[in-house]
Amino acid sequence: MQAHTLVWFRRNLRIRDNAALSAAVKRGLPVAGVWVARRSSEIPNPRQDWFHYQAAAALHRSLAAHGVALYVVNRVEELPALATRLNVQTVIADEAYTSSEIGQDNRIWRILDEQGVAFERVNDRAIFAKAEIMGSHGAPYTDFPHYKEAWLALFRQRFGGRDAGGGRAEIFQTTSVEMPSFPAWNGQQDMVSAQRGGEDEADKKWRQFEENIGFYPIMKDFPARKGTSRLSAYLSAGCISPRVLATEAAGQGADAWLDNLIQRDFYQQLAYHRARIEPESAAESAPFSDDLTERWRQGETGFPLIDAAMRSLKLSGWLHPALRSLTAEFLCGVLHQPSEHGIVWFATQQTDFDPALNEGNWQTAARNAHRRSINIIQTARRLDPDGTFVRRHIPELAHLPVNLVHTPWLASSEIDAHGYPPPVVAP
Numbered sequence: 001m002q003a004h005t006l007v008w009f010r011r012n013l014r015i016r017d018n019a020a021l022s023a024a025v026k027r028g029l030p031v032a033g034v035w036v037a038r039r040s041s042e043i044p045n046p047r048q049d050w051f052h053y054q055a056a057a058a059l060h061r062s063l064a065a066h067g068v069a070l071y072v073v074n075r076v077e078e079l080p081a082l083a084t085r086l087n088v089q090t091v092i093a094d095e096a097y098t099s100s101e102i103g104q105d106n107r108i109w110r111i112l113d114e115q116g117v118a119f120e121r122v123n124d125r126a127i128f129a130k131a132e133i134m135g136s137h138g139a140p141y142t143d144f145p146h147y148k149e150a151w152l153a154l155f156r157q158r159f160g161g162r163d164a165g166g167g168r169a170e171i172f173q174t175t176s177v178e179m180p181s182f183p184a185w186n187g188q189q190d191m192v193s194a195q196r197g198g199e200d201e202a203d204k205k206w207r208q209f210e211e212n213i214g215f216y217p218i219m220k221d222f223p224a225r226k227g228t229s230r231l232s233a234y235l236s237a238g239c240i241s242p243r244v245l246a247t248e249a250a251g252q253g254a255d256a257w258l259d260n261l262i263q264r265d266f267y268q269q270l271a272y273h274r275a276r277i278e279p280e281s282a283a284e285s286a287p288f289s290d291d292l293t294e295r296w297r298q299g300e301t302g303f304p305l306i307d308a309a310m311r312s313l314k315l316s317g318w319l320h321p322a323l324r325s326l327t328a329e330f331l332c333g334v335l336h337q338p339s340e341h342g343i344v345w346f347a348t349q350q351t352d353f354d355p356a357l358n359e360g361n362w363q364t365a366a367r368n369a370h371r372r373s374i375n376i377i378q379t380a381r382r383l384d385p386d387g388t389f390v391r392r393h394i395p396e397l398a399h400l401p402v403n404l405v406h407t408p409w410l411a412s413s414e415i416d417a418h419g420y421p422p423p424v425v426a427p
Contacts, residue, residue, distance in 0.1 A: 001087045007033045008079065008093035009070070011354075012124040012238035013055040014199040015062050019122040020092045032086055033063055033070040034079060037183070043347045046188040047317040048236075051197040051351050053185055055237045058198030060182040069179050076104060080111045088117055094124035094238065097272045098355045125238065126265045127246050128154060130272040133265075140273040147266045148259070159247050195233055195318070195351065202234035206245065213249070217256040223309070223320035224388035229257065230318070232352035235264070260321075267360030277363040292335045295424055296327075297345050299394075302423035304406050305380035306330050308393035315393075317351035322383055328362055330376065333369025334425060377427060380406040396420040 005024040012018055013035075024031045035056045060070040071082055083091060091112060096102045109119040123129035133150050134140060141147035195201070209229040212219075219227025234240045242261055249258045270277070299307035299314070309323040319327070324346075331342045339362045346362075347353050384390055387405030391398040396418035397408055404411050409422055 001085075003029050003089050004032050004086045005029045006083055006086060006088040006091045007031060008091055009033055009035045009056070009059065010094050010096075010238070011236065012094040013052070013059045013197075014202070014239050014241065015059070015066075016199065016203075017241035017244050019124045020094055023120065023122055024090075024092050027090065029089060031068050032088075033059075033068060034082055035059070035070060035072050036074070036076050036079070037072055038074050043344060045348050045350070045353055047349070047351050048233075048353050049187050050185070051195065051233055051317075052237050053187070053197070055197030055199070055239050057182050058200065058239075062199065064179055070182070071180055072183050076108060079108060080115060080117075083112060083117050084115060090118040090120055092120045092122060095121045095129065097125065097130060097268045099271075099274060100355075102272075125242070126268045127151075127242050127261060128265055128269075130269050133269065140269055140275045141266070142270065142275050142277055144263060144266055147269075148262050151262050151265060155246065155250070159243075159250070195230065197233070197237060197239060199239045202231065202239035205229070205231055205234065206240060210248070210252075213252060213254045213257055216254065220256070221322050221383055222385075223323050224384055224386075224392065228321060233318070236352040236354045236357075263360075264357060268356045270360055270363075271356035277360070277367055288338055288341070289335075292424060293331070293337050293341050295421075296331050296335060296337070296342075300421050301330075301335075302409070302421045303330070303376050303380075303427075304387075304390045304394055304397055304408065304420075305384055306376065308384075308390045311393045312389075313346075313349050317349060319350070324361060325365055325368075326374075326376075326379060326383070328365030329369040329374055332366045333372075333374050334376065339363075339366045377406055394420065 005027045007020050007024045009020075012020060015021065021031070021033075037053070037056075056070075056072070060072075063070045073079060073082060079091070082088075093105070096105050105119075105121070112119045128151065131140075133147065133154060135146065135150075141150065195205075206229065209231070216227065216229075219225055221227075231240065231245070235242060235245075242264065246258060246261050249261070269275075295301050296306070297310065297314075299310035301307055305323075306327055309319060309327050312323075313319040313327075328339070328342055331337050332339050343358060343362045346358055347355070350358070380390075384406070385402075387397075387400070387402055390405050397405055397420055400408060400411065400415070404415070407427070408417050408420060409427070411417065
């Protein structure tokens, strides 16, 4: 068989501005792709599996239109055999950031190397690669403000006045001898997801948000309103390029929204360097309480906005950024429970789960919870001033007036809370 270059699609399930695909095309050999259907993570997340399946199916169709075959294997261990069958000279993948995925890459690299196959990795998940922005003495940044300053300086130098690749798809045609079909979904059958995976879906979502991106600074903190981009799942799966988003957002002066992409890079590089955000307090968590943690998971804490957020996450797989921070700080700072249990729960529920970002967000929440007291009621009234979000997700409280919807325990005995529980700790 003619020699091939094989692109291992992981968290870069797109054609446009795909560094791995571009690198493969430039090698001049016919290109084939492979996607591993079963994630190596020990934490089950059926909703994300379904989203990634949809994204990979859309990628399969897009690649086929360019004459490129996308093969699907069930396990990473099957990849070397496919490389042998296709006479692959080089495997190219998007760069890994977490220790578990880097360890997996090293195992695969050793097997491919024994077969005489090169294994190349390129930056396709972040705007800047894992070690491009470093602090003094070559150490990674562990504080976001200083990292952001360095990030913006490099961004202006590299991308100022031009785009990140135009977002255009590579035009190419290969001579692969077969065009395999995409397998049927064999996972959980009753999946409910608020979003559909795929590159075109991601682009549509971005264009819709882009029309109103100027309102983001004033709308971003209201969970009941559609003030955020809802692109996190598409970024996590790589259905849309962070480089393209960053250059387009910067071109429109959308600095507040650009901060999200900068923070995303920040957490990725922390994961790669196995660095931690420096704790600002030596405060320790109370002994683990399975009852408190479970009530937090299920949205039964007696604090309406916290419970509405957790029920929303469980129902849809997505949680507004302000509520992610609040629910995490509530677990760590009000219930005084270890963050590790929250990290695992979010990993099982979020369609947009990314191990580096999840870990980084929880580190930030734990630090904030230990350095400041949280006024849950005041925060709830600021984020959900008329109680719309609470009523949407807690029907037991839908009949309460604005002055009681966030504090149902203050209602008179004549008002029925329909079984909604009292607060698990004193308000």
